[in-house]
Amino acid sequence: xxxxxxxxxxxxxxxxxxxxxxxxxxxxxxxxxxxxxxxxxxxxxxxxxxxxxxxxxxxxxxxxxxxxxxxxxxxxxxxxxxxxxxxxxxxxxxxxxxxxxxxxxxxxxxxxxxxxxxxxxxxxxxxxxxxxxxxxxxxxxxxxxxxxxxxxxxxxxxxxxxxxxxxxxxxxxxxxxxxxxxxxxxxxxxxxxxxxxxxxxxxxxxxxxxxxxxxxxxxxxxxxxxxxxxxxxxxxxxxxxxxxxxxxxxxxxxxxxxxxxxxxxxxxxxxxxxxxxxxxxxxxxxxx
Amino acid sequence: xxxxxxxxxxxxxxxxxxxxxxxxxxxxxxxxxxxxxxxxxxxxxxxxxxxxxxxxxxxxxxxxxxxxxxxxxxxxxxxxxxxxxxxxxxxxxxxxxxxxxxxxxxxxxxxxxxxxxxxxxxxxxxxxxxxxxxxxxxxxxxxxxxxxxxxxxxxxxxxxxxxxxxxxxxxxxxxxxxxxxxxxxxxxxxxxxxxxxxxxxxxxxxxxxxxxxxxxxxxxxxxxxxxxxxxxxxxxxxxxxxxxxxxxxxxxxxxxxxxxxxxxxxxxxxxxxxxxxxxxxxxxxxxxxxxxxxxxxxxxxxxxxxxxxxxxxxxxxxxxxxxxxxxxxxxxxxxxxxxxxxxxxxxxxxxxxxxxxxxxxxxxxxxxxxxxxxxxxxxxxxxxxxxxxxxxxxxxxxxxxxxxxxx
Numbered sequence: 286x287x288x289x290x291x292x293x294x295x296x297x298x299x300x301x302x303x304x305x306x307x308x309x310x311x312x313x314x315x316x317x318x319x320x321x322x323x324x325x326x327x328x329x330x331x332x333x334x335x336x337x338x339x340x341x342x343x344x345x346x347x348x349x350x351x352x353x354x355x356x357x358x359x360x361x362x363x364x365x366x367x368x369x370x371x372x373x374x375x376x377x378x379x380x381x382x383x384x385x386x387x388x389x390x391x392x393x394x395x396x397x398x399x400x401x402x403x404x405x406x407x408x409x410x411x412x413x414x415x416x417x418x419x420x421x422x423x424x425x426x427x428x429x430x431x432x433x434x435x436x437x438x439x440x441x442x443x444x445x446x447x448x449x450x451x452x453x454x455x456x457x458x459x460x461x462x463x464x465x466x467x468x469x470x471x472x473x474x475x476x477x478x479x480x481x482x483x484x485x486x487x488x489x490x491x492x493x494x495x496x497x498x499x500x501x502x503x504x505x506x507x508x509x510x511x512x513x514x515x516x517x518x519x520x521x522x523x524x525x526x527x528x529x530x531x532x533x534x535x536x537x538x539x540x541x542x543x544x545x546x547x548x549x550x551x552x553x554x555x556x557x558x559x560x561x562x563x564x565x566x567x568x569x570x571x572x573x
Numbered sequence: 574x575x576x577x578x579x580x581x582x583x584x585x586x587x588x589x590x591x592x593x594x595x596x597x598x599x600x601x602x603x604x605x606x607x608x609x610x611x612x613x614x615x616x617x618x619x620x621x622x623x624x625x626x627x628x629x630x631x632x633x634x635x636x637x638x639x640x641x642x643x644x645x646x647x648x649x650x651x652x653x654x655x656x657x658x659x660x661x662x663x664x665x666x667x668x669x670x671x672x673x674x675x676x677x678x679x680x681x682x683x684x685x686x687x688x689x690x691x692x693x694x695x696x697x698x699x700x701x702x703x704x705x706x707x708x709x710x711x712x713x714x715x716x717x718x719x720x721x722x723x724x725x726x727x728x729x730x731x732x733x734x735x736x737x738x739x740x741x742x743x744x745x746x747x748x749x750x751x752x753x754x755x756x757x758x759x760x761x762x763x764x765x766x767x768x769x770x771x772x773x774x775x776x777x778x779x780x781x782x783x784x785x786x787x788x789x790x791x792x793x794x795x796x797x798x799x800x801x802x803x804x805x806x807x808x809x810x811x812x813x814x815x816x817x818x819x820x821x822x823x824x825x826x827x828x829x830x831x832x833x834x835x836x837x838x839x840x841x842x843x844x845x846x847x848x849x850x851x852x853x854x855x856x857x858x859x860x861x862x863x864x865x866x867x868x869x870x871x872x873x874x875x876x877x878x879x880x881x882x883x884x885x886x887x888x889x890x891x892x893x894x895x896x897x898x899x900x901x902x903x904x905x906x907x908x909x910x911x912x913x914x915x916x917x918x919x920x921x922x923x924x925x926x927x928x929x930x931x932x933x934x935x936x937x938x939x940x941x942x943x944x945x946x947x948x949x950x951x952x953x954x955x956x957x958x959x960x961x962x963x964x965x966x967x968x969x970x971x972x973x974x975x976x977x978x979x980x
Contacts, residue, residue: 302785409820
C-alpha cells in the first residue's frame with residue numbers, strides 16, 4: 286500500500302510539471318488561438334536563465350526569479366517579433382513559426398551553453414517519512430511553488446482588470462474589440478504570463494532532473510496532451526490533465542511495466558477524447 | 574528585351590546552378606576515395622564527437638602525406654549526427670547521394686548505427702561504427718557484412734560486468750536499462766554471463782528516457798534488496814537515478830558503463846553520491862606504438878590526452894585500416910574489393926605494424942597485421958573486435974583505475 290502511495294505521489298509531482306507546461310500551451314491557445322510549439326524551449330530557456338542567475342547571485346531562489354524573468358521576456362519578444370506580424374493569418378502560420386522559433390531557441394542555447402548537461406546544485410537530503418511513505422522535502426517545495434504559480438495565474442485571470450480583459454478576448458475576440466478592449470496590453474500580459482509559467486515548469490524540471498538544450502522540447506508532447514485532455518484553452522483543465530497523465534503513468538507501472546507507462550497516458554487521453562471529444566473541461570465550439 | 578535587376582539575378586543564379594550540377598553528380602575522379610565522417614558533434618555524444626571527427630581528418634591527412642593508399646588520396650566529408658537517428662539518416666543520405674562517399678566512418682550510439690546501416694547496405698558501402706548493440710553484428714542489420722565495429726559489443730560489456738561483479742564478490746545483482754538496443758544489450762549480456770555462472774539476477778527494470786523522475790523504477794529494483802545494481806544507461810538518466818537513489822538512503826553498490834559514469838557525473842552529483850561506483854570501460858590499446866601515434870595527434874588537435882576519448886582512437890584506426898585495405902587491394906580497386914581486405918590487414922596473421930606508413934611499406938613484402946590504437950583490432954566473423962576492459966572506482970569524486978579485465 287505504501288508502494289502504491291509513493292507511486293501516486295511521484296505521479297502527482299510529474300503531473301504538476303506536465304500540467305504547468307500544459308497551462309502555458311493552453312493560455313496561448315485560448316487567447317492567441319494557436320498551439321505554441323516553442324513552449325518546451327521557453328521552459329529550457331527559463332532553466333538556463335535560472336542556472337546563470339544562481340551562478341551570479343549564489344542563491345537558487347534569486348536565480349530562479351531571474352530565470353522566470355528570462356522566460357517571460359523571451360516570450361514577449363517572440364510575440365513582438367514573430368507572432369504579432371502573423372496575427373490575422375491562419376493559425377497554421379503561427380504554429381509553423383513557433384516550430385521554427387523552437388529550433389532557433391534550442392540552437393542558440395546549444396551554441397551558448399554547449400550540449401553537456403548542467404545541474405542545479407541543490408543539497409541532497411534524506412526523505413522524511415510520513416505514515417510510512419517516503420517524501421522528498423524538495424518535492425514538497427516544488428509542489429508548493431507549482432501550486433502558488435497556479436494560484437497567481439488564477440488570481441490574475443479572475444480578479445484583475447487585465448485578467449478580465451484576457452478572458453473576454455479568449456471568449457470572443459470580436460466582441461471584446463467592439464467593447465473597446467485594446468488587444469495590445471492583453472497580448473503582452475498573456476505572453477509574459479505564458480513565458481513565466483513555462484520558465485517555472487522548466488526550472489522545476491531542471492531541478493528534479495538535469496538541464497540540457499533538449500530537456501524542454503522533450504516535455505512538449507506530454508504538455509500538449511495535458512492541454513488537449515483538459516479541453517484546450519481551459520486553464521484548470523490543463524492542470525487536471527497534467528496530473529491525470531502523471532498519475533496514470535505511475536499507477537499503471539505495477540501492471541504494465543515501465544516501458545509502456547507512456548503509452549498508458551495516451552490511452553487515457555484517447556479514452557477521454559472518445560467519450561468527451563472537447564476534453565474534460567472544454568466547451569464545444571459552435572460556428573463562429 | 575530588357576531585364577530588370579531581379580530577373581538578371583535569378584537568371585544568373587539558375588545558370589550557376591546548372592553549371593554546378595554536373596560537378597556535384599559526376600565529379601568522381603579516379604585519384605580520390607571519398608569517405609564520410611558521421612560523428613555526434615552535438616547532442617549526447619558531443620563530449621566525444623569533435624575529437625572523433627578531428628582524428629578522422631588527421632589520420633586522412635597522414636595517409637595523404639604518406640603518398641595516399643592504393644594510388645589514391647582520401648577526401649573527407651564531415652557531417653553531424655546530432656546524436657539523433659533522424660538527423661543521422663538525413664546526413665548519411667546526403668553523404669551517400671550528394672558527396673558519393675565510398676565509406677561512412679564513426680557513427681556513435683547504437684540507435685544511430687542501426688538507422689544508418691540500411692542506407693550504407695543499400696549503397697553497398699561499409700559502415701565503421703563505435704556502437705555496442707548486439708543487433709549490429711547479425712542480419713538483418715549486417716546481412717551484407719559491411720558493418721565493422723571498433724567498439725566492444727554490449728554483450729561483451731555485459732560479460733565484463735559479470736566478471737567484475739564476480740571479482741568484487743557481489744551475490745544479489747539487479748539491473749536497470751535505458752530502453753534501447755544498447756542499454757538492454759548491456760544488461761542482457763550481463764544476465765547471460767551471470768546466469769551461465771550459476772548466479773541469479775534479483776530484479777531488472779527497463780526504463781524510458783526523459784522522465785521527470787525515476788523513483789518508481791528505482792523502488793522496484795530496491796525492493797529486491799540487491800547488493801549491486803548493474804546499469805545499461807547514459808549520463809542524463811544516470812544523474813537523475815543516482816540522485817534519487819542517494820536520497821532513499823540505500824547503500825548498495827553500482828556498476829555503470831563509463832560513458833555514463835564519467836567526470837561529468839561526479840561534477841553533477843558531488844563526491845559523496847558517486848563514492849564507490851565502479852565505472853567500466855573498454856580501453857584503448859594503451860602502451861602500443863599505434864596508441865602513442867594517436868595520442869600525439871590528439872594532444873596536438875585538442876590539447877587533451879588521447880586517453881580522454883576512447884572513441885577518437887577508434888575513428889583514428891578506422892581511417893588507417895581502410896587505407897591499408899586500399900593499399901592491399903591495389904590501384905583502382907572498388908569498395909567491395911577494399912572491404913574484402915579489411916580482415917586481412919587487421920587480422921592476427923602477418924607482420925605487426927602500427928602506422929599507415931609502416932603498413933604500406935610492409936605490404937610490399939607480404940601480409941600485415943595492423944595493431945590499432947583502440948584495440949589489437951582482430952575482427953571476428955561479424956566484424957566485431959574484442960578490446961580489454963577497465964574497472965575504475967570513484968573515490969573522492971574521481972575515478973581511479975583499479976584493474977583490467979580480459980574477456
